[in-house]
Amino acid sequence: MTDSITIHPAHGIAGSIVLPGDKSISHRYAMLAGIAEGTSHFENYSPGADCASTLKCLEALGVRCERSLNSVSIHGLGPQLKAPAEALDCGNSGSTVRMLSGILAGQQFTTQLFGDDSLSRRPMGRVIQPLSQMGAQITSSDGGLLPLTISGAKLRALHYRAPIASAQVKTCLLFAGLFADGETSVEESTGTRDHGEIALRAFGAHVIQDGARASVQGHQKLHGLEADIPGDLSSASFFLCAAALFPGSRIEIRKLLMNPTRARLLDVLIGMGVRISVTELEEKHGELIGSVAVEGGGLEGGVIQGADTTALIDEIPVLAAIAPYTSRGVEIRDARELRVKESDRIATIASNLRAMGAQIEEREDGLLIAGEQRLHGTELDSFGDHRIAMAFAVAALRAGGTSMIKGADAAVISFPGFFNLLESVAQR
Numbered sequence: 157m158t159d160s161i162t163i164h165p166a167h168g169i170a171g172s173i174v175l176p177g178d179k180s181i182s183h184r185y186a187m188l189a190g191i192a193e194g195t196s197h198f199e200n201y202s203p204g205a206d207c208a209s210t211l212k213c214l215e216a217l218g219v220r221c222e223r224s225l226n227s228v229s230i231h232g233l234g235p236q237l238k239a240p241a242e243a244l245d246c247g248n249s250g251s252t253v254r255m256l257s258g259i260l261a262g263q264q265f266t267t268q269l270f271g272d273d274s275l276s277r278r279p280m281g282r283v284i285q286p287l288s289q290m291g292a293q294i295t296s297s298d299g300g301l302l303p304l305t306i307s308g309a310k311l312r313a314l315h316y317r318a319p320i321a322s323a324q325v326k327t328c329l330l331f332a333g334l335f336a337d338g339e340t341s342v343e344e345s346t347g348t349r350d351h352g353e354i355a356l357r358a359f360g361a362h363v364i365q366d367g368a369r370a371s372v373q374g375h376q377k378l379h380g381l382e383a384d385i386p387g388d389l390s391s392a393s394f395f396l397c398a399a400a401l402f403p404g405s406r407i408e409i410r411k412l413l414m415n416p417t418r419a420r421l422l423d424v425l426i427g428m429g430v431r432i433s434v435t436e437l438e439e440k441h442g443e444l445i446g447s448v449a450v451e452g453g454g455l456e457g458g459v460i461q462g463a464d465t466t467a468l469i470d471e472i473p474v475l476a477a478i479a480p481y482t483s484r485g486v487e488i489r490d491a492r493e494l495r496v497k498e499s500d501r502i503a504t505i506a507s508n509l510r511a512m513g514a515q516i517e518e519r520e521d522g523l524l525i526a527g528e529q530r531l532h533g534t535e536l537d538s539f540g541d542h543r544i545a546m547a548f549a550v551a552a553l554r555a556g557g558t559s560m561i562k563g564a565d566a567a568v569i570s571f572p573g574f575f576n577l578l579e580s581v582a583q584r
Contacts, residue, residue: 170405192381420467
């Protein structure tokens with residue numbers, strides 16, 4: 157790993173690539189494989205440190221995981237896992253701690269979960285409260301922060317109206333619902349990504365979806381699954397936006413996740429003037445997969461707000477990073493959730509853009525970024541956040557002069573090979 161990396165300006169992007177497996181699906185498949193009967197095998201499992209944290213936690217709970225390059229075999233124990241000998245280290249992974257908590261709430265033992273400094277600042281009350289209502293006993297060190305101590309119990313079904321739309325919270329409660337008597341349902345104000353519901357079905361569970369409400373019956377048996385995990389659409393955003401920066405650029409991304417709850421990014425980019433075509437669509441285990449080709453053109457800009465903000469929460473850093481290069485600028489609203497990610501992403505985006513010479517207005521729940529700006533290369537900071545590191549590598553491609561990103565090794569959290577792959581498609 158390299159602590160800092162130098163990005164030189166480019167004049168275009170070109171190539172055909174396949175991306176590492178989707179992070180959201182990898183987490184969910186691994187957890188469900190752990191409590192399924194039989195062996196599951198996944199090709200193109202995410203190589204990121206976050207998904208490795210999930211596998212390490214499962215192994216500590218008695219699940220045998222065999223990893224080879226980009227594949228993993230997981231030998232399920234069925235619904236009852238084994239008490240760990242020590243606390244579970246979730247690393248930097250909010251997905252691991254929040255979604256695994258739903259499974260641990262239904263176990264017959266006590267588990268402690270902790271994470272790194274960044275994860276220890278992220279709010280866990282959003283899973284503590286509903287899991288406690290289901291009957292689990294959960295204590296936290298300081299106002300809903302890590303470490304968490306979860307004493308599992310015989311759970312009660314819950315009909316939960318989530319105050320904050322979060323796919324992680326929804327998945328946590330649906331997983332917990334597998335261990336509860338009766339039907340557990342989660343209703344959100346706006347629909348979030350539905351990988352949890354799709355994964356449950358792929359493992360044999362019956363799940364009902366009705367708009368922004370999802371329900372699961374308790375005590376369903378899961379069976380092992382063999383699957384090839386599609387490329388990560390959030391990781392694709394960096395390459396799509398890089399190509400969009402340069403008229404005449406063209407990049408193709410094959411075997412890419414095309415889940416409708418995640419593909420809003422493509423609609424937004426098309427609205428900003430990017431030419432995008434999708435081919436070879438097929439469905440596997442309930443998830444849509446396809447090939448996406450992007451041609452760079454004139455970037456116009458626009459407003460991201462409401463349901464779009466929820467759908468694009470992971471892609472906003474790179475959309476904001478390229479916003480100064482658009483003709484009309486970009487306004488981001490309703491994005492307060494960005495302040496409690498791996499970094500305060502509203503503040504870190506604003507800091508790096510200002511360092512590059514951009515005019516930007518930081519708001520409590522978003523950003524206003526003017527268009528038609530010229531940015532210069534400079535020293536940038538990842539702030540220990542993988543998406544900030546990668547977003548500003550993209551912004552630096554069109555800046556005047558060379559940029560250096562400190563803490564670039566943060567990218568290993570989700571995409572260890574990112575900088576090499578970006579360099580391979582950059583034209584100079």
